[in-house]
Amino acid sequence: MTARRKLSEVAKTIRSKNAGVDKITFDVIFPDRAAYDRVRESAVLSRAAVCRIFAIDAEQISDHVEFDPALAIKFTIYRRMPSGSPGDADIFGSQQYGPLLDIEVPGV
Amino acid sequence: MPVSIQHGRSANHTLRIVCPNGHLGFAPIKTGSFQIGCHCEPDLICADSGSCDVGPVPLGADISSSPLQWQVDDLETMLLASRRLGVPMIVGSAGDTGTNSRVDLFVGIIRDLANKHGLSRFRVGYFYSEVSKDALRRRIVDRDTVMGLDGRPPLDLATLDATERIVAVAGIHPYIKLLNEGADVIIGGRSSDCAIFAAPAIRQGFPKALAYFYGKVLECASFCAEPYGAKESVLGEITIDDVKVTALLPEQRCTIASVAGHAMYERANPFYEYFLGGHIDMSQCHYEQYDERTVRVTGPRYVPASELRVKLEGAGKIGERYVGIVGVRDPYTIANIDLVTAWARRQVVERFGDGGYELHFTIYGRNAILGDNEPLRTTPAHELGIVVQGVAPTKAMAEEVCIIATRQMFYARLPQVKGTAGSVAFLLDEVMPASPAYRWTLNHTMRLDDPLELFPTFICEAGV
Numbered sequence: 001m002t003a004r005r006k007l008s009e010v011a012k013t014i015r016s017k018n019a020g021v022d023k024i025t026f027d028v029i030f031p032d033r034a035a036y037d038r039v040r041e042s043a044v045l046s047r048a049a050v051c052r053i054f055a056i057d058a059e060q061i062s063d064h065v066e067f068d069p070a071l072a073i074k075f076t077i078y079r080r081m082p083s084g085s086p087g088d089a090d091i092f093g094s095q096q097y098g099p100l101l102d103i104e105v106p107g108v
Numbered sequence: 109m110p111v112s113i114q115h116g117r118s119a120n121h122t123l124r125i126v127c128p129n130g131h132l133g134f135a136p137i138k139t140g141s142f143q144i145g146c147h148c149e150p151d152l153i154c155a156d157s158g159s160c161d162v163g164p165v166p167l168g169a170d171i172s173s174s175p176l177q178w179q180v181d182d183l184e185t186m187l188l189a190s191r192r193l194g195v196p197m198i199v200g201s202a203g204d205t206g207t208n209s210r211v212d213l214f215v216g217i218i219r220d221l222a223n224k225h226g227l228s229r230f231r232v233g234y235f236y237s238e239v240s241k242d243a244l245r246r247r248i249v250d251r252d253t254v255m256g257l258d259g260r261p262p263l264d265l266a267t268l269d270a271t272e273r274i275v276a277v278a279g280i281h282p283y284i285k286l287l288n289e290g291a292d293v294i295i296g297g298r299s300s301d302c303a304i305f306a307a308p309a310i311r312q313g314f315p316k317a318l319a320y321f322y323g324k325v326l327e328c329a330s331f332c333a334e335p336y337g338a339k340e341s342v343l344g345e346i347t348i349d350d351v352k353v354t355a356l357l358p359e360q361r362c363t364i365a366s367v368a369g370h371a372m373y374e375r376a377n378p379f380y381e382y383f384l385g386g387h388i389d390m391s392q393c394h395y396e397q398y399d400e401r402t403v404r405v406t407g408p409r410y411v412p413a414s415e416l417r418v419k420l421e422g423a424g425k426i427g428e429r430y431v432g433i434v435g436v437r438d439p440y441t442i443a444n445i446d447l448v449t450a451w452a453r454r455q456v457v458e459r460f461g462d463g464g465y466e467l468h469f470t471i472y473g474r475n476a477i478l479g480d481n482e483p484l485r486t487t488p489a490h491e492l493g494i495v496v497q498g499v500a501p502t503k504a505m506a507e508e509v510c511i512i513a514t515r516q517m518f519y520a521r522l523p524q525v526k527g528t529a530g531s532v533a534f535l536l537d538e539v540m541p542a543s544p545a546y547r548w549t550l551n552h553t554m555r556l557d558d559p560l561e562l563f564p565t566f567i568c569e570a571g572v
Binding site: 012013017018019020021022023025027029042053054055056062063065067069070071072074076078080081082084085086087089090091092095096098099 | 159160161162164165183257258259261364365368369371372373375376378379380393406421426429466468470476477478479480481482483484495497499545547548549560
């Protein structure tokens with residue numbers, strides 16, 4: 001069981017969006033319980049993994065939850081600057097999820 | 109399975125709302141599913157029209173981010189249906205920001221539309237949400253702390269002075285007051301999205317927990333349905349026991365996954381929704397498929413706030429802004445792009461010194477969108493597009509900051525470069541005026557004694 005697939009193949013939805021003006025929230029939603037459980041257990045989206053992927057400190061994650069009703073892993077990070085400040089190139093926070101797509105998920 | 113709620117009420121005592129658009133005016137209502145909704149016995153037609161997602165410029169400059177014609181078209185669609193069916197219509201956070209000028213704009217549009225269509229007289233209720241800087245200054249002086257949200261420090265006088273305009277986010281209270289005064293159409297200033305839907309439900313005695321959840325699930329219209337397709341109408345129904353939501357576009361359905369998935373959209377945490385007066389806890393919500401296209405939800409809890417605190421949004425102007433666009437194809441220049449921008453910045457410093465302006469290089473093809481969070485920032489693409497922004501107190505200075513930085517990239521001095529006729533490629537040999545630069549100065553909360561104290565309400569008449 002060493003087969004690996006990309007998160008983009010395993011998840012149904014991978015998105016990011018502003019949560020207010022100072023945070024960006026990420027939703028990774030799975031098509032079924034098995035995929036949801038496997039990614040949770042693999043820890044490829046754990047707090048520590050999120051810190052590694054985005055090169056941020058743990059304090060920059062405001063929330064990290066597993067949301068069973070939606071079969072979703074959800075985490076929220078503080079923005080580098082408030083949305084729409086000069087220099088911010090993603091006013092809606094809607095393209096921050098890019099680095100998640102190619103995460104390798106073991107054993108699926 | 110039960111008959112779809114689309115074809116009839118599921119209980120004796122219900123309140124049914126059609127929501128045609130999650131951000132009225134921002135992109136046009138799809139009218140097909142809305143007309144289906146109008147045949148589903150709605151008791152109200154409600155839509156939110158605002159968001160802080162559009163950035164600080166519209167609030168700071170007191171403009172809409174939506175084109176006027178789209179606002180008129182959406183209001184016309186809702187108004188004609190509302191008057192024809194004889195049910196109230198509610199629009200919250202008018203004109204993207206919910207400032208006083210946007211409320212006046214929407215009230216004016218409603219009155220013009222009423223005349224244009226010769227509608228019988230009806231009552232238009234509206235309320236304002238702006239907060240004066242003087243009111244906040246008094247709070248600071250009186251040490252009645254204006255607390256920061258999301259890690260921001262308490263509001264200080266310097267930040268307040270740097271602020272252009274502030275709105276407070278209303279709860280259900282002005283909507284209920286205006287409904288009690290017989291308003292047929294309500295145009296709200298800035299308010300919580302869920303309040304627009306919760307207010308009529310709470311006014312009619314439905315449980316607060318369900319009513320606020322009802323607002324939460326309906327406020328983005330078809331974002332709670334699948335497959336993805338925005339700006340389609342959805343129908344909600346609240347009873348004393350549950351909330352139901354159904355997709356109206358024949359190609360869409362509300363599913364447990366889509367409705368639960370929407371519960372977490374645009375919020376830091378999927379379990380809590382905050383508004384003036386309290387929050388709902390959705391951690392014990394139960395979702396079930398009621399009919400093929402309808403989801404039934406039970407189990408949200410309402411938690412009243414121990415202290416009444418209202419959210420404030422404020423934007424302040426940084427300066428006038430010009431934008432330049434630069435391309436790079438030489439791999440050596442791409443590898444040393446930070447030296448190129450540093451060179452350009454030095455030329456600006458030589459002219460204007462270190463401060464009194466802002467200069468930003470946004471490097472598409474490397475890390476424009478994620479900045480320092482970009483894992484691939486060390487492996488840029490084979491060509492780069494660089495957007496240069498100059499921000500300064502006057503247009504003339506902003507233009508000069510921007511054009512120095514843009515043009516000097518052309519003359520950047522890299523030791524090994526082969527191409528000595530110009531280090532970058534120009535799309536335009538000019539820089540362009542852009543909207544002034546603003547920033548969010550307030551994301552705070554302020555204590556209130558009365559949930560209506562910042563939100564004066566008014567009634568006027570429209571029609572013939």
